Amino acid sequence: MKPAATSAPFAGPFALGTLSAPGEAPFPALVRPDGHALDLRTALDAPTLTIRELLERWRERLPRLHALAADATGEWQPLDGLCVHAPVEPRQIFQSGANYRQHVIDLEVAHRSPDDPRTVEEARAEIAEIMDRRAAEDLPYVFIGLPSAITGPYDDVVLPSWAQQPDWELELAAVIGRPAYQVSVEEALEYVAGYTISNDLTDRATVFRRDMRAIGTDWLRSKNAPGFTPLGPWIVPARSIADPDDLRVTLKLNGETMQDESTKDMIFGIARIVSYASQTARLLPGDLVLTGSPAGNGMHWGRLLRDGDVMDGTITALGAQRTRCIAEETQ
Template sequence: MSDPIDWAVGYLSGATGTFVGIVVADQVRDLRADSADFEGVDLDAPTGTRALLNDWGTHRATLERLAHAATTGVWLPLSDLTPLAPLAPRQILQAGANYRKHVIDLAVSHADIAAGRTEEQVRAETAEMMDKRKREGIPYFFIGLPSAVTGPDADVTLPAYSDRHDWELELAAVIGTTAVRVSPDEALDFVAAYTIVNDLTTRDLVFRRDMPEIGTDWFRSKNAPGFLPIGPWLVPAEAVPDPQNVQLTLTLNGDVMQNESTADMLFTVAELISAASQTVPLEPGDLILTGSPAGNGAHWGRLLRNGDLMVATIDGLGSQHTRTVSEVTR
């Protein structure tokens, strides 16, 4: 890959409406003034960035040119704008149990489902299982709903049906070229950009206690409105030369809860994309979540409450600021 670049794509709101823009430092180029360069792309709409991804090979070069043309176009101060979700994903594929330490911690937090074992036994058995998965297994995916997507700085309402809502910071890959049964060696060539997601989870809904033979219920536990903050930006893939050497950090009210490298992934980003593409064609605008590292609330014994502030940061990709609000019931 080339040297890191210094611009990103966002979808923002300001005094003149919503628009797709190029973010360079503390300035944003309003691409509506450059619409002649993006024929057929609705630069006012949430689907605008996905339309850019549909012809990323062409549009990427134009975006980079405009990002470096500081004396042309319409530029606005970032401080006057609100970042919105930078992508309306077509499909959301979520990798589960993909950080070794995280899975071990989760197994311990759910140890009540394995009555009679000690914490040490659960840790040892889970570590052995993870090592075997790496040697012999394949990634585990489930499907998220686009209706759960929200912006990087939006408040998120905690549904009143539970008090066990949790955070899961993740690196997400944005597909820019159709990928069908690609190999791990070529998989990263199909990534247009990377972004931040916080895959919020309702812990007591993960397992179906009434149907233990069915196992997990990702539909109910992960798809409440706003449970997938995305952004703030789509950072071109070239700015992340090694997705297995990126630091993820999440703070809760200023306290560090997650602070881990993507090096702890069981399956690499390339292996995840390759595995997903064996079953379903990946298309531009698809979002591949790559799992969350250790340090979730279930591990700390501290779940989300009304008024909490999560700051989720991934090196080179920016930060999210998510405040939680309790649902008002009648």
């Protein structure tokens, strides 16, 4: 685990995180923007508390969290020197694919048939119309990820030796705060406790099974290696985010901007994705709903992840994460 930065920029009076002092067990923390943290086990007199357990009583606990954040006399400690873990351990991860308009258009244009008679401009315009119809008439594309792929926001990411085309996908993640089953689009955001940052790493070479093309995508193989989902650093309460459908998603690779897009470009907004997932599955407190990645992935740039690469990911009002890629050692 890497130590936290000395500051913690995010919107609102507080955020939630999971921290630890060197050599000690992780603890659930209330974090202030000035770079100080409060151990919620002590503050709430709950010795075994975790962030997920806190979310299970989210509406009941929220007023108390606001009061704690405003109390300067609490046992606040500086983030400097503490280690930052993934903010929550979800039971389920719901991931959205092909959900950014420009990203899908770029992919469709790049994979046109060589004998396609359309110009690039004509192809983009036609595909844009299809995306508009999809937003109005179709359903989100959602699949399941594994919690074992989650790692902390500052941890190194090991690139498996079998991953030939590892790629980045920075995404906004909604964190569920109430059990949600068959909820409407209109009420879906009432079930979201807050938001955090996720980087949904993908090995492009294993997205499709070469031996079973008719089966389609293989998300188990391509997305769920250990550490392939850096998460955090913080969960920022939903009420601190004025408009989650208008946040800037930016990823830099070794200091160079690769992704830089607003969540306004999403084909399906957060409410539609949460509602759609809940029509089949029961979403539980602490679960993650990833909302898809904007244009600017490595396949677009012709530059995929390799040993020593450093990814800096930021989303407006949610803080920042930094992860370094390490090639898996082979024997």
